[in-house]
Amino acid sequence: MNFAKYADRVVILVRGSSLSSTMSQYLIDQVKEMTNIEVWAHGSVAEAHGEMHLEEISILCSDTNKLERVPASAMFIFIGALPRLSGSQMWLSATNAVSS
Numbered sequence: 001m002n003f004a005k006y007a008d009r010v011v012i013l014v015r016g017s018s019l020s021s022t023m024s025q026y027l028i029d030q031v032k033e034m035t036n037i038e039v040w041a042h043g044s045v046a047e048a049h050g051e052m053h054l055e056e057i058s059i060l061c062s063d064t065n066k067l068e069r070v071p072a073s074a075m076f077i078f079i080g081a082l083p084r085l086s087g088s089q090m091w092l093s094a095t096n097a098v099s100s
Helices: 002-006 027-035 087-100
Strands: 011-016 039-043 043-047 054-059 067-071
Touching: 011 043, 043 067
Parallel strands: 011 039
Antiparallel strands: 043 054, 054 067
16 A cells, blocks of 8 residues: 555556455455556566666466566565465474574
């Protein structure tokens, strides 16, 4: 929401079909009220392009397998609030605990 206060356009890419499985309803309602926020379902960043700074990103739609290149001057990546530990992540946690 904070980015939308300063940017002309904000695009939220959702790997799934909607925000509802990963975001509180009150936040979803706020996103819907903002005219400069777009939500793109089934999307993920496949490539980043630019010479000295970010200029474009390629977005992959998992439904159509279509790759779309769009202008972008900034990107924020939110990977989640709760960790999903897999084998390698558990190993890293155990390594950090041992070396501390």
